[in-house]
Amino acid sequence: MIALVDINSAYCSMIKCFRPDLEGKPVIVLSNNDGCVVARCQLAKDIGIKMGQPFFELKELIRKHKVEYFSSNYTLFADMSGRVMRTLAKFTPSMEIYSIDEAFLDLSNMPFNLSDYAQEIRHTLRKNIGIPVGIGVGQTKVLAKVANHIAKKYPEYKEKGVFVLRPDMRESVLAEFPIEEVWGIGRQHTKRLLSAGVKTALDFTKLPESWIKTEMSVVETRLYRELKGQSCLPLEEFAKTRKNICTSRSFPKGVESKSILCEAVSNFAAKCAFKLRKEKTCAGMLTVFVETNRFHTNSYYSNSLVLALPVASNDAPTLIHYALKGLNRIFQDGYAYKKAGVLVSSIVPAGNLQGNLFEGPSEKKSKAMQVVDKLNAYMGSEKVKVAAQGFNKAWQLKAERMPQCYTTRWDQLMAINLNK
């Protein structure tokens, strides 16, 4: 059996740990630029705030219900996630960290009652970290997802926060489970399946496999088998090296100046280089892209360019050089750019780089970056950077209500006022 543990309203809960005064109030967390809603606590869901809803549409609702809203502090979120994952690791011989707020735990051959064991996991996380989770247990990952959904949504299990989907219950549970709630069935598939008369997860499992194979793809075929209790998605204990790394941002206001856009793109390329070094990999290709406001369809411009590097690299100056070269070719005067980004791909281990006839990997460059990383680790990130990255950051993100770094900075610890 496999458990799926996931944090309730993750980003909201992570902030609430350090803000007990928020108890009983609707809380939401916003995306970069305070653009739209990415997390809602239960009270916020109850008053009708939707996932992904633009913030500006909510101003009235926020005033009316005194909704507390926050910008995203990824330093805090990553640290809190780490605490949860390290605690979970103590409960299982092997687990897969699926996302910042979810993990699959292998609970096969556990000598305990699984429901009690899941409760123990829940209580430990609540007590030691202050984080609430829901836990679903099933024979496969997809069934664990189904169980988790039930544990969080259905009132009779919500109190417990745990649902164990035993094999003998599978058909009766799936008969009540709407097809659109199944993990891997999105909007488009839902449309197709509904028109084929498939309303529940059980209906789906009753289709002939050949239909799924020809009408859909192997992805949905795996899903189909998983729902029937046949495991097709193995637990991926070790993170694979990523195939793409992307750094992109929307700008709070359109950027018309080429020099500012160059600074922004240089920063994105430097960030990609940093991420590559952190994973001990190099990229052989680089894509740079820009676009104007997608919601202004009358004068929309978007373009991208892919460049092949002569030798794969994770060196900031090198990636910046190619990113700017690309930007030069796609930049057009007279537009207000709303978003830009750099994506690196063809990722290979940094250890054994393939040179070409004229050029090998540069040891000099990689040593220089090692020194830069060391200095920045000690002095604070970006103390040493490439001049092209600039200083004025006219493109910087909007973040009006940033939660403190409660767990990673001495000067931002939680303060308790004893005089009250």
Place this chain on the structure above:
DNA sequence: TCTGGGGTCCTAGGACCC
């Protein structure tokens, strides 16, 4: 006025190879 930022995998079609 205002609308995020990452990822994955699959398929189809074109260009090319022998």
Place this chain on the structure above:
DNA sequence: TCTGGGGTCCTAGGACCC
């Protein structure tokens, strides 16, 4: 009239996930 049978690699677009 008839016109082989394999492959690979790349790209764009679509679907999905958090």
